[in-house]
Amino acid sequence: MLTFLHTRVPVLSLWVVAMAAARPAASQDEASALASLVGRADVVSLARAVRVGDGTPGQLQVVLRIEETLLGTAPAIVTLSEPEERGCGRALLAVATGQRFVACLRRQGENFALVAAGARALPLATATVVAHVRALATAAAGMPRLTVLIDALDSDDARVCTDAALALPLEPTLPAIGADQRAAVVAALRRALPARSRGLPSLVVACTHLGESAAIEVMLPSYLDGSSGPAERLLATAMLQIDQGALARALGARIDRLASPLERARALTLLDAMDGVVARAPLQALVRAAAERGTRVRACACLLRNGAPESDLAGVVEPAVLDSARQAAKPQRPRFRSIRPE
């Protein structure tokens, strides 16, 4: 029998985390990456659930026995409670007696509460999670914490690995990392891309913040062949922000090997979005390589918009293509995903 009919469900907390320096107010439901939990906690401890239930009516109560304190000072026993209906924002529903957790706690007067809400707020104390949390608890802000996070990117534990990725773009000192660490971030991106892991967007953003042109060589093949799936737009935006010159060169080296009109169309989307003359050479190569008229028209239009003289194209494409390109080169009203301001 289903027992959860018609319960209320608080839903959809933010993934990403911020404000390690700030102390959230008691009622706030903060994000739940491990770095954020540790960063905002008064007490970080390893605790075992010794009793579940028997709270006041409508409340679910969990009694934790603190087995080790990694940060701060905690009593031996902490009692947590929350409304018993299920849903996101609730942390205690999945807790079973005997399980061991990493408890990131905040003082509320004489009592303690979890730093964040939601099921991710009380992570199971696996060996890998504990080791990572221990490292976070002792690392200072800035480069030491970044080192812990980057080391965690290749963890076998999905929670550790994903949470480290989520935390990276929020570190203002990220650009100061060294070459090895940059390579580690790019390697993590290479692993996340085919898996479409939930840390992927953050890794892409981190590479963007780093201006890491090596990431282009990781993202570009996946973007061009369509295997990036729902992340296609994300990758395009990131590559364009990282280094347009490097992107243009990478595209130029691939133009002749693009296997289908669809791949050429994706290449064109990138080239069309570039500023100025960096796109000219690959665009000219695309005009020569593409058999399909649509790509040739679009590529010629991009060249005209970029300031290429028509005379450069006149001998390369037939007059009808050039005519169409001339029309297509005129400013076009942008198209939007959701709004229709026409």
Add this chain to the structure above:
Amino acid sequence: MGRTTRDVAALAACWLVAACGGGGAGTGGSNGSDTPVTIGDLALLESSPADDAVQVAVDSSLWLRFDGVLVRDCLTPENVWLTTAAGSAVAAATSLAGAGREVTITPSALAPETDYELHLSPFVCDTNGRILADSRTIRFRTLDQRPPALSGASVADAQTGVDRLANFVLTFDEALAPASIDATTVYLRDVFGSDYPCALTLVDGYRVVVDPLADLAGNRRYVLAVAGGARGLTDRAGNVLAQGFRATFTTAPDTTAPLLQEVWPPQELVISPLARPEIVFNESVDPASIEPNSVALVDDFSNVYPLRIAADPSKHRLRLVPSSPLPKGVGVRLSVAGGAGALTDLSGNTLGSGSLSRWTVGNDDAPPAVVQVHPAIDAERVSLNVRPHLTFDEPLDSASVHAGSVVLRDAQGGVVAGAVLLTAGATGIEVVPTANLRRATTYTLVVRGGGDGVRDRAGNTLSTDLEFRFRAADDATLPEVILLPADGATAVPTDSHVSAVFDSPVDASTVSTDTLFLSTRNGTPVAGDVEVVRGGRAARFTPRSPLLAGTWYRLTLRGGIDGVREISGNWLGVDEVHEFRTGFDADIQAPTVRVSLNAAADLRKQGMQVPASGFTIDVYAQDPGNYAFDPSSFEVTLLGLESGPTADQIYALATVTRDRLSWRVPTDRALPPGEYRIRAAGRDLSGNLGEAETVSFTVVAPRADKVPFERTHVVWVRTDLDRDGNGRSDFVDDLTKLGFVIDGDPRGTNQRMIDILRAGIVAQAHHLFDRSASGAAQGDGSVAIRFTDRRPAGVAHMQIALGGLDPEAPRQRDYGDESSGVLGRAFFDAYNRQTNDLNIGTNPGLGVFPGELFLFQASIHRRVYPAFITSFARRFLNLAPAMGGTPVGSGDDDAIVVAAGFDYVRATSEQRLRYDAIFRAADEWATAVGIVLAHEVGHSVGLVAEGPSPLGLYGDASLHDEAAGVADVMAPAVGYDSLIQLDYAFRDLDLAYLRQRLILK
């Protein structure tokens, strides 16, 4: 009577009490029966007046009849309203009649002679909760006894200096009946009373364009007249033009001499004794000005041949018809005189320069004869992309083959638009229609005879018109084919065969080694055998010997009338030709094949409960080594039925792509309840077999209380709420912080921005439920949910608050303050048992909280700026006042840029920049918030039930997707970059549940 808003609130309150007590069964709104579920919407059966009616009495009431008993409360001015055609509102009272199935609309007053529109919104509903689902408009015109009147003419009576080459425009004060416009009611005459033929075109209903076929003479008087009275023009109501119009005008002088442009036949040609030479001018000429000396046909012996002059309607072309056949073997000369005594144009200007042409009269006086017709005469099942062509026994004169002499007509006699081409060394005529022909329609190809018709190069014409009939196939879709090996493929295994998969069965008699064949690149044929397989959906060519290693081959699948045809008769437009190169080995690696239901991932594909039909069986294949999977080899076997569909029967009805087969079980193949297993397999082009893991599922009779929708579910998105009590709606609070609106609204842009953002958010939510931006269904994949941003009166509906901060967090927070991190909260309603969830309360705080997203993103920006600029900051640094931006409404050009109809192309670069800055930010915000809205509404229709199928939808303890993917709508958490950059979608089983292709226990 429909459930009211108050009822909904009461139910929601009961819920909370039950929930706090440990959960309880829902009440109301549920069906609980074992009745199989179908989604039905309300239908309008009849209306009076009917759409496009005229002469509707001004004291009429309007009447509508539906197929359900309507809810009285839904008959609000927002749902049923009357306007003039110009858009002015008309007050009207509505009432129910006919046992509630009929609606009477009584206008306060209808003006005579006025066009009206009766509008029905999609939210007109019946007592079963069904909504009309789509907008409807009924147009009519009231009693009109006023005759139409001419309100303007481009030429006035007594006007002089009128352009003799221009057309004339007559404008009337109301729309006219098109049938009343002809040469008897609108005409042009010269001063002698002779009609001057004109083309008459009705534009926009009330403008008549009069275009003389021939040029007018210069400095000449003409009369343009419109007939009134009993035989005059009429309006749509039949009222005749009371007062005719007559303008006598004089054209401008014309002193320019005409020019002779062309003489036919060309010089020195051997012509037919029956030839009729033609002379062509740059303007209309006067045939009556031709004297015996001005145009003369004389033979070598100075015999003069009398000529009859025939002019085409434009009088640019004169045809010279000898009174008798010319004698064979003689030389003839046509002299067209110039200067004094020459023919003149219509203004009397004399031809300046003449010409002299000479021909020899030959023996050929036989007209061209048709020797071949495609399609054959009275052919049936002709493909819709046919290009009819005829072959004659001799070359034709190219000037005689044109759209006037070769015409393709449909069954009603209408001319099919297209090009007429001369082909095959000028012996063929091909008609290329602009668009595909209509299915199951008879067409006639007409080749005109006589002087205006087709002729051979000697000038022999067809004696009469030729007509060739054929009938188009009864199939609106043209064949599509997957032909493998792919064009340009390399390293193709040497033991490969050729595979062609069509989207519908082919006519086996058209598949042979003449239509599907292989050769080397230099044309050496490859011996092989062709077979039609898979119920006619596929053909294979199997070489008798292995292919040569490292060799280029050319694979051809014939298209066109002599190529492979579908059973319906349709054929490929052109040949499909692939070139590929073989590798150096045979292929021994088997492909991988997997099968699933409802496109579910492997983790979730076992043990589903599905309805008897409507769900999909999906097979996926990969041949990673050489990408050489053969899609004609998909085998799907349904185990559990004594006499179920065979693999070929399934294949024949499935959608097949290069690496996937998908079969949506149709209603007429519904499976009886029971346990089933699916086995699937496939082979690569070398015949290596891959087999899928078997999938088990159960077919059950769906119960109404176990599926989410019995009818289209209405969701009212509440952007009007002011839950923080600051005197302004929470939705507008958000937009103010973001810089989309501005206090005081100095440039009047606020409301437009509010409308754009609100519509954009709803459009994104609709999109995620597979509906159009406006909410219209887009096919059987659309989920039965329709959002509206105004109160849907009378229909049971869900409400959800949209705007502001999390009500459970401190209220008075602004830029720089902490976010609660919660973007939304909604009731979970298993199976969507309640149609009226109220997600608008403050305790618990329910709804969508964009304000929290703003605070959170602002805090990240404050943390990382200026080291980085986040995606959010990249947009809102331009706009948000707290971030130093310029809010919409404070920029100099904002009123222009934001206005509807802003001309982006002609705008200044600064205006374009501002437009981009405003609307790219708006689009991203609307996208992000729309996804959150869809997520919350997803909870309130039963997502994501906990546990594996069939008890759950692989939801986790928090009722979100367990192990969610990066772009799953029902993921437990999201990030702003993900929201704006990824293509979000509901996960496989979530979508199957919403589409009712999966039944939960």
